[in-house]
Amino acid sequence: MKKLELKQFDLEQIADSGQCFRWTRIMEDETGDAASDKESEKIKYRIIAFGKILNIEQDMTSGIVTMDCSDADFDNIWKDYFDLDTDYGKIIDRIPEDDSYLKRAASGCDGIRIIRQDPWETLITFIISQRKNIPAIKASVEKICKAAGSVIGEADGEKLYAFPTPEQLSSLSMDDLNACSLGYRAQYIYKAARAAFDGAVDLDKWKSLGDEDLFDKLCSLYGVGKKVANCTMLFGFYRLDSFPIDVWMNKIQDKYYPEGFPIEAYRPYGGVMQQYMFAYERSIDS
Known part of the structure; x- marks a missing residue:
């Protein structure tokens, strides 16, 4: 404890x-x-x-x-x-004085930290996340864990599963994956699991790549676009300057940064600033 x-x-x-x-x-x-x-x-x-x-x-x-x-x-x-x-207070102190929106966002959401996750799990879960809301993403993730992951415990009478390894996930057929409510994403997951199990994709080796090379490698995967690549880099590879753009960030840019996000001013913590803005805008819009 x-x-x-x-x-x-x-x-x-x-x-x-x-x-x-x-x-x-x-x-x-x-x-x-x-x-x-x-x-x-x-x-x-x-x-x-x-x-x-x-x-x-x-x-x-x-x-x-x-x-x-x-x-x-x-x-x-x-x-x-x-x-x-990591001292997130020092990161917040780096916000430019003239960026009043980001200052409000960071003040309102200063409890956020970047969670340092397993790259493999992050890649697969963000492939699943495309055009899905969070409850639907979580439901699909739990289904693939139950279908292929190892039992690691129990809570409230329910078994709890680890996230499946590439070997475990690659053992699932397309029918198995379709049963996990993945929709068109099932084929992306299937190919990613096969590639990781066969060694064509080695995320451990990719950890040593620079940001640009890592981004290109991720975008070369079937079904991975810019947003999924940036999310995987930020949350799975701890590349804090990765700056995912989605509908919320486009909305923020249109409202507060019509000339574009001042990315240079945010470096090397662009991804942290993105999280403050993303969370804050969702909170005031709800």
């Missing part, structure tokens, strides 16, 4: 930021209703990553974060996963 007092860390903001799809909110009461008053409640999530299960809780009054894990797993997995060695 680890207890930490963290700055620029908000579980709910991270969970809602669209970075990862295997976070499950643990309800606060017997009626099944989530806590309605965030400021007076503890926020709890179950996270599955790197073949491990983490129950994590944040007291929204004190800010104390409690992780149900061993010291070894904290040091070897979760400390890095939550990017706890």
Whole structure:
């Protein structure tokens, strides 16, 4: 069990930021209703990553974060996963004084951190994410985990599965993948899994590539476009300058940056700034 007092860390903001799809909110009461008053409640999530299960809780009054894990797993997995060695306050301080919109966004969403995920899982989940809403993405991800992943635990009488390896995922047929509600994305997943299992795609080796070469490699994969490549780079390869563009970012650009995003001013943390804007605009539009 680890207890930490963290700055620029908000579980709910991270969970809602669209970075990862295997976070499950643990309800606060017997009626099944989530806590309605965030400021007076503890926020709890179950996270599955790197073949491990983490129950994590944040007291929204004190800010104390409690992780149900061993010291070894904290040091070897979760400390890095939550990017706890990075001072996000210093990143926020780099925002140009004349960018009033980004300053508001960062102030309102300063609990967001870039989650450092497994590149393989990130690639596959963001291929799935194309033209799907978050509940549908999560449902499809859980279906492929149940279809091919290894059982790693249980909660509420349900088995919990690790994300399938390339070998496990490549064992699924197109019929199996179609049963996971993937639609046209099934063929993308099928080819990516086969290529990774056969060694034609080696994401571990790709970690050593520069940003431009990595982007080109990712875009060369069947079904991977610019947005999926940038998301995979940002969340799977920790390339903090990657700047995914989607309908929300296009909307922000039209409203606040008609001459284009000042990307040069954001470097080398363009992806972090993108997350603040993305989360903030969704929050004020809801």
